[in-house]
Amino acid sequence: MAGKVSLFLAVSALLFWSxxxxxxxxxxxxRGIPQLFHFFGRMTPPDWSVWDVLLTSAVETLQTTIxxxxxxxxxxYPLGVLAASNWTPVWVHLPIKAFMAxxxxxxxxxxxxxxxxxxxxxxxxxxxxxxxxxxxxxxxxVAEEIxxxxxxxxxxxxxxxxxxxxxxxxxLIPQVLPQMVAxxxxxxxxxLRDSTILGLVGAGGLGxxxxxxxxxxxxxxxxxxxxxxxxxxxxxxxxxxxxxxxxI
Amino acid sequence: xxxxxxxxxxxARVQMGGRTILAVxxxxxxxxxxxxxxxxxxxxxxxxxxMLKGYVPCKEGKVVVMxxxxxxxxxxxxxxxxxxxxxxxxxxxxxxxxxxWQNVYHGRLGYVSxxxxxxxxxxxxxxxxxxxxxxxxxxxxxxxxxxxxxxxxEQQRVAIAxxxxxxxxxxxxxxPVSSLDPALAEDIMDxxxxxxxxxxxxxxxxxxxxxxxxxxxxxxxxxxxxxxMWDGSSDSLSxxxxxxxxxxxxxxxxxxGNGTRASRSAFTWPYGWQGQPLPGG
Ligand SMILES: Nc1ncnc2c1ncn2[C@@H]1O[C@H](COP(=O)(O)OP(=O)(O)O)[C@@H](O)[C@H]1O
Ligand SMILES: [Mg+2]
Numbered sequence: 001m002a003g004k005v006s007l008f009l010a011v012s013a014l015l016f017w018s019x020x021x022x023x024x025x026x027x028x029x030x031r032g033i034p035q036l037f038h039f040f041g042r043m044t045p046p047d048w049s050v051w052d053v054l055l056t057s058a059v060e061t062l063q064t065t066i067x068x069x070x071x072x073x074x075x076x077y078p079l080g081v082l083a084a085s086n087w088t089p090v091w092v093h094l095p096i097k098a099f100m101a102x103x104x105x106x107x108x109x110x111x112x113x114x115x116x117x118x119x120x121x122x123x124x125x126x127x128x129x130x131x132x133x134x135x136x137x138x139x140x141x142v143a144e145e146i147x148x149x150x151x152x153x154x155x156x157x158x159x160x161x162x163x164x165x166x167x168x169x170x171x172l173i174p175q176v177l178p179q180m181v182a183x184x185x186x187x188x189x190x191x192l193r194d195s196t197i198l199g200l201v202g203a204g205g206l207g208x209x210x211x212x213x214x215x216x217x218x219x220x221x222x223x224x225x226x227x228x229x230x231x232x233x234x235x236x237x238x239x240x241x242x243x244x245x246x247x248i
Numbered sequence: 249x250x251x252x253x254x255x256x257x258x259x260a261r262v263q264m265g266g267r268t269i270l271a272v273x274x275x276x277x278x279x280x281x282x283x284x285x286x287x288x289x290x291x292x293x294x295x296x297x298x299m300l301k302g303y304v305p306c307k308e309g310k311v312v313v314m315x316x317x318x319x320x321x322x323x324x325x326x327x328x329x330x331x332x333x334x335x336x337x338x339x340x341x342x343x344x345x346x347x348x349w350q351n352v353y354h355g356r357l358g359y360v361s362x363x364x365x366x367x368x369x370x371x372x373x374x375x376x377x378x379x380x381x382x383x384x385x386x387x388x389x390x391x392x393x394x395x396x397x398x399x400x401x402e403q404q405r406v407a408i409a410x411x412x413x414x415x416x417x418x419x420x421x422x423x424p425v426s427s428l429d430p431a432l433a434e435d436i437m438d439x440x441x442x443x444x445x446x447x448x449x450x451x452x453x454x455x456x457x458x459x460x461x462x463x464x465x466x467x468x469x470x471x472x473x474x475x476x477m478w479d480g481s482s483d484s485l486s487x488x489x490x491x492x493x494x495x496x497x498x499x500x501x502x503x504x505g506n507g508t509r510a511s512r513s514a515f516t517w518p519y520g521w522q523g524q525p526l527p528g529g
């Protein structure tokens with residue numbers, strides 16, 4: 001009982017501390033609501049004259065996502081196998097796990113900023129940022145999936161005289177493939193969402209033009225691109241859902 | 249002239265977690281024999297089979313399997329050793345998301361080069377051997393089905409076919425029928441014994457029911473605490489003798505497979521020692 005009370009007090013204190021520190025203010029929010037409508041109001045009516053920008057940048061965002069996700073997966077799968085603690089010795093899986101955790105700890109926009117300063121503006125640094133981020137996230141899923149698979153059928157395969165690579169091909173991959181594809185679909189969906197704002201730091205795509213037009217106070221043009229972002233993210237989510245639905 | 253020895257063990261000791269879990273002073277098995285191992289859960293049946301397969305190292309003593317002296321170091325020899333010993337498990341251990349045919353083909357992997365298996369190239373001979381193995385276990389009509397969609401008995405038949413595809417000399421069966429209901433268990437045992445006869449395989453199987461051991465084996469080993477306490481022909485395994493063996497093996501606090509204490513009263517012939525009725529009544 002005393003434990004419950006002190007837990008309640010601790011959580012309350014934590015919440016109070018957080019809202020206080022983040023300058024939370026209901027009044028300020030309430031007074032800001034008209035501003036919100038004003039903002040969206042300025043975006044209407046959408047100025048469809050930018051349809052060519054919309055088309056090229058949406059395609060660029062999609063291409064960035066596909067290339068980045070593919071490149072990430074290319075490295076994530078082998079690294080994930082090596083990072084599975086029940087498959088490799090500790091001096092192999094521990095450094096790889098640490099590397100992937102380190103990569104995950106860098107926010108995507110920061111990664112993009114890094115690559116923009118390395119290779120210049122445009123979608124290419126976006127591809128690199130998505131790839132590196134995906135290695136960290138996907139690789140961890142792969143490792144955890146392998147750690148969770150039933151090892152006994154794999155041992156039975158070893159018992160037939162199959163080599164390690166044959167065990168991976170004929171035992172491991174069939175067992176984990178559906179989960180792998182599901183994770184890849186989710187990763188693609190998330191990467192698509194993330195890549196729409198990579199333009200904020202100059203890494204190409206739809207986001208770049210949204211911010212460009214906002215900076216130039218061309219609200220009605222940026223509104224069109226915001227609509228495109230929403231549509232694209234929605235389509236990505238739908239596609240990923242379709243893929244996962246077929247697997248179950 | 250005596251028959252060819254396939255397994256010779258002298259004073260073998262296996263240690264795990266600082267404990268000796270297997271201590272076999274002397275065991276010889278000749279080609280074509282059918283040996284059943286009986287004993288309580290935890291008596292070392294699985295460990296003995298895993299040692300023969302080379303999965304657990306034996307620290308002391310001499311183990312020779314088909315002329316290979318343990319420990320085998322050469323990777324090529326380890327592979328050959330694996331190919332020669334087929335193994336069947338209580339829970340079948342198939343790849344559930346592959347077809348029956350693919351699972352049987354896994355038995356050929358030890359013979360196929362990596363490059364060929366990556367591109368799915370099967371030689372005519374591999375195809376023939378798989379087809380024959382599937383024929384032996386009567387699963388021709390189910391070879392395109394996913395293994396996980398099959399019943400337990402069918403899955404164990406796939407496992408037998410996979411082992412046959414290895415073209416083994418020795419077949420180890422670790423509680424092959426413990427997860428099957430009694431009527432099915434008899435079918436699988438009949439099949440196991442008939443394929444061993446047909447291919448002149450040496451069969452070593454651990455069985456949870458002494459009655460099965462007496463019916464299907466020529467020779468019975470009774471194990472307790474990692475030691476072989478009795479080794480004799482199954483003909484000499486009369487009801488009285490079984491009673492004696494169990495009296496001797498006792499149940500002194502040994503925990504059975506369900507994690508409950510096996511009580512002495514649960515063991516009353518003609519019932520198994522966990523009180524299951526015998527197959528077929
Ligand atoms: N990897 C291991 N580490 C430590 N002890 C083990 C290990 N494997 C088996 N044992 C022990 O060895 C004994 C024999 O086990 P096992 O061979 O599985 O018995 P059985 O197959 O007859 O039920 C048991 O007491 C078990 O706890
Ligand atoms: Mg066992």
